[in-house]
Amino acid sequence: MTFRNKLIATAFIALTSLNIQAAPITFFGEDLGLGEGTALNVFPNATTAESNFLSYLNGVGTEDFESFSQGTSAPLALDFGVAGTATLGGGGSVQSAPVGSTNGFGRYGTSGTNYWQASSTSFTIGFSAPVAAFGFYGIDIGDFNGQVVVNVTYSDTTTESFNIGNSINTSGGGVLFWGLINQAKTFTNLSFSNTSGNDSFAFDDMTIGSVEQIRDTNPIPAPASILLFALGLSCLVSRRRKQS
Template sequence: MSRKFQFGGHIASASVALVLLGGAANAFAAPITFFGEDPETSGTLGPNSALARNDFLSNLTGVGNEDFESFSYGSSSPLSLSFPGTGTTLGATITGTGSIDTSGPGRFATSGTNFWGVSTGAFTIDFADPVSAFGFNGIDIGDFVTDQMILNLTNSSGETSVLTVPHSLNIGNNDQATLFFGFYDLETTYTSIAFTNAGGGDVFAFDDMVIGDLGQITPDPDPDPLAVPEPSTLALLAMGLVGFGARRRFALRRS
């Protein structure tokens, strides 16, 4: 999973600390992502996928889940979805390629019997109200593809950004692979997410989608100790190192 950002080295000087301070500010402005993958399962959501999903959901409250059970087999886009929000209902519409399905080589529903099946191409989810959190289960993603899946995000200002789903490639067609991918963002809200199929003649399955607004995000109060420190902590560390350097130079001049 990539829930936490972390640095791979140690702070060696005040200048490095200041660079890290700037980097931390940028890191906290980016979406926090969650990912877990099981390249082979017995037809249920795999343990790594489930762990990533539970980790994602532990940072949210009052969100709903779209399992596609209310739609008839073969229903295609546009597909209207509804999720609970903070004091309101969050509306979403799926457009593009895809239809409601129940089974296929390597594909299955992670709850109930229905899923959203997507052939080669792309589909988009447009949000009637801006959202700050999104997640989904993916099934049979990674066979017959040459690259990883791309999510193109459009924020409330009309700016676009990209998230890559870091799934494995060349997974067996009948291995029933599962993954979970999700994100939340405390700084930016989004009006649409476009899924781009990585190519080939593959068909993917999507199920149990989750959407949340900013008011539904409740970040983990006890983060990973290896995660990026708060900007204020880095600032104090940087100032301490600067002071240490100045004191050391003063002592050298006196000697």
């Protein structure tokens, strides 16, 4: 193989490996609460985080829990429309609070009246098909010193844990959004826990997306671009050789 061909091959491998090694992208926005009896009418930081998350996705589905009766416990069959389905298991139940109000303990839905109220024990979500994106709203998290931890099981059976980093010891009724996109590795299961064993949280508007629904977060350069890049390096090296 000539030096020039070696250079082109090396450039191709280097450029394409950028996409293979793409790291997970996380999204986070938090609006602190005003007390357990007050529902936030707007939550701009959380909404902005959700908008940024959704900007990477096409045609995703959201579960808002409005189709479930109050008091329904796990297992729950979650429906994300064309994005797929999932089964929610573990501790908790569907609860309800009038729009603009809390349940008296800082929890309420971010859309509609219903939300998933997780008990102090963990809960899980198992997807019917591997997904590459997941996001959710969390309500009344952190007022009892707890931070939510999301444990991800990937399709290759490896796992990864994300502490979403919410504020602690705050007033109740706060709202946050957290999202994860991993274009390189799909995942099949999520489990949620908190660092404080004596707190309950509310979750609403869970969104999932498949690999096909992701707008490329780290696109592979087109073959022509790779070739031009490699040829440019080749010309540069040749010029330096002539000048030496």
